[in-house]
Amino acid sequence: MQSNGAGQGQESSDNGSSVGPCSGTSATSTASGSEVGSLKKKKRLSQTEEDVIRLIGQHLHGLGLNQTVDLLMQESGCRLEHPSASKFRNHVMEGEWDKAENDLNELRALMHSPNAIVRMKFLLLQQKYLEYLEDGKVLEALQVLRGELTPLKYNTDRIHVLSGYLMCSHADDLRAKAEWEGKGTASRSRLLDKLQTYLPPSVMLPPRRLHTLLRQAVELQRDRCLYHNTKLDNNLDSVSLLLDHVCSRLVLQHHHQLKLLRTLEGHAYGVSYLAWSPDDTYLIACGPDDCSELWLWNVQTGELRTKMSQSHEDSLTSVAWNPDGKRFVTGGQRGQFYQCDLDGNLLDSWEGVRVQCLWCLSDGKTVLASDTHQRIRGYNFEDLTDRNIVQEDHPIMSFTVSKNGRLALLNVATQGVHLWDLQDRVLVRKYQGVTQGFYTIHSCFGGHNEDFIASGSEDHKVYIWHRRGELPIAELTGHTRTVNCVSWNPAIPGLMASASDDGTVRIWGPAPFLDTQEADGLNGAESCKGMGRYEIL
Numbered sequence: 452m453q454s455n456g457a458g459q460g461q462e463s464s465d466n467g468s469s470v471g472p473c474s475g476t477s478a479t480s481t482a483s484g485s486e487v488g489s490l491k492k493k494k495r496l497s498q499t500e501e502d503v504i505r506l507i508g509q510h511l512h513g514l515g516l517n518q519t520v521d522l523l524m525q526e527s528g529c530r531l532e533h534p535s536a537s538k539f540r541n542h543v544m545e546g547e548w549d550k551a552e553n554d555l556n557e558l559r560a561l562m563h564s565p566n567a568i569v570r571m572k573f574l575l576l577q578q579k580y581l582e583y584l585e586d587g588k589v590l591e592a593l594q595v596l597r598g599e600l601t602p603l604k605y606n607t608d609r610i611h612v613l614s615g616y617l618m619c620s621h622a623d624d625l626r627a628k629a630e631w632e633g634k635g636t637a638s639r640s641r642l643l644d645k646l647q648t649y650l651p652p653s654v655m656l657p658p659r660r661l662h663t664l665l666r667q668a669v670e671l672q673r674d675r676c677l678y679h680n681t682k683l684d685n686n687l688d689s690v691s692l693l694l695d696h697v698c699s700r701l702v703l704q705h706h707h708q709l710k711l712l713r714t715l716e717g718h719a720y721g722v723s724y725l726a727w728s729p730d731d732t733y734l735i736a737c738g739p740d741d742c743s744e745l746w747l748w749n750v751q752t753g754e755l756r757t758k759m760s761q762s763h764e765d766s767l768t769s770v771a772w773n774p775d776g777k778r779f780v781t782g783g784q785r786g787q788f789y790q791c792d793l794d795g796n797l798l799d800s801w802e803g804v805r806v807q808c809l810w811c812l813s814d815g816k817t818v819l820a821s822d823t824h825q826r827i828r829g830y831n832f833e834d835l836t837d838r839n840i841v842q843e844d845h846p847i848m849s850f851t852v853s854k855n856g857r858l859a860l861l862n863v864a865t866q867g868v869h870l871w872d873l874q875d876r877v878l879v880r881k882y883q884g885v886t887q888g889f890y891t892i893h894s895c896f897g898g899h900n901e902d903f904i905a906s907g908s909e910d911h912k913v914y915i916w917h918r919r920g921e922l923p924i925a926e927l928t929g930h931t932r933t934v935n936c937v938s939w940n941p942a943i944p945g946l947m948a949s950a951s952d953d954g955t956v957r958i959w960g961p962a963p964f965l966d967t968q969e970a971d972g973l974n975g976a977e978s979c980k981g982m983g984r985y986e987i988l
Contacts, residue, residue, distance in 0.1 A: 570649060575646075660662065733750065735779060743760050810845065847861050847863055892909070
């Protein structure tokens with residue numbers, strides 16, 4: 452920008468006068484001689500200052516404070532937008548399509564792309580065509596289609612679609628098929644938003660630019676907050692713009708009492724792994740290494756539906772549900788890997804795969820399995836193909852996958868918790884703090900948008916990280932032996948459970964929430980030892 456305050460991309464009007472966004476003394480309203488003289492004495496505005504003034508002016512204009520805008524532009528010596536752009540805006544909003552097309556010729560010299568005129572003209576004629584159809588002026592609409600749109604030789608596929616609207620029997624049918632608001636301010640404003648994308652900001656600002664910048668600022672602050680765990684709301688009315696976004700420290704409390712709902716009996720071994728069906732109707736239990744059987748209960752009735760065993764030599768220690776809830780895969784470290792139905796019938800099998808942990812992807816046909824070769828492989832049960840996805844240098848004790856199937860969280864022996872990108876097949880991050888030897892410990896994603904990660908640890912603690920940071924943001928103490936598993940509640944983002952070798956399952960969450968549950972009488976009759984309150988540091 453020149454030191455005289457002229458805007459970038461400054462153009463000259465027909466009479467040769469400066470028409471940049473801020474030309475020092477130009478304004479949207481005519482100032483008196485004394486006012487002009489005072490303006491010349493004012494300091495020259497920087498490019499950033501000019502941009503801010505224009506953004507404020509656009510926002511005030513949107514609120515209908517036009518006199519205030521005129522005064523702001525007059526005092527600052529700035530211009531909200533190019534005069535040709537102002538004419539163009541008015542003609543579009545008034546539906547004066549011939550005049551709007553003529554305005555395009557004036558704007559041509561201000562555009563960066565030579566093809567922009569054709570695209571803008573197409574959008575104008577499309578609106579003109581639709582409005583003729585809505586008004587019942589079929590012949591006029593046909594003339595626009597054949598005599599104006601088609602000769603542009605642009606987007607012929609769209610022209611074929613537009614021609615089909617001639618068969619619409621009434622205006623409501625047209626609006627429904629075209630997915631169009633109809634003739635009026637709403638559709639013309641939407642049209643203008645599209646047209647503005649082809650004009651440089653020095654000519655016409657993008658629509659609601661100040662609002663967009665403020666929303667981006669709020670989203671960035673929330674994204675950088677290590678403690679934010681609520682649903683993102685894009686409505687600026689729900690936040691204050693006067694202060695930076697800061698989440699208060701989260702206070703966690705152990706939920707003192709639990710209620711026994713049902714006892715599922717019949718398992719002859721110690722349970723080492725549990726898996727709920729996608730609809731929570733069934734629960735599968737696996738045993739330790741020497742267990743060749745798998746139990747499947749109907750949780751609603753408490754009945755044992757299936758007790759499955761393919762061979763006494765099996766070791767069924769891991770299981771995962773197919774997303775359809777009608778199939779599951781199971782296996783263990785002795786080399787068995789099966790896909791079965793709800794009655795335990797064998798559907799498919801893979802020989803020689805020594806399974807440590809399993810996961811079914813959302814495509815319904817691919818199963819991920821960690822094995823004794825320190826890797827995760829993908830197995831396709833439809834075309835019977837398999838491929839390497841993750842390779843670690845140490846045994847993978849367990850893993851879990853994010854809801855979108857993109858990320859995998861691994862507990863790696865002697866290494867801790869690792870985050871992998873399954874699509875790019877790269878190690879994203881190694882989380883610090885947790886003590887992980889050769890115990891099988893299960894970590895998890897949690898919170899809104901799965902922004903948080905939690906894991907048990909052999910030092911008796913529960914660790915919590917924000918997904919982007921390697922250092923823990925919380926260490927929850929209270930268990931007295933190794934914490935084997937953590938699970939984050941999918942419906943209540945602030946609630947988490949942990950299970951330990953000390954024989955307890957502890958429920959963690961914000962103190963006000965848990966206090967409310969107790970006040971509502973939702974706690975059970977038998978009390979565990981109180982854990983007090985724990986603060987994220």
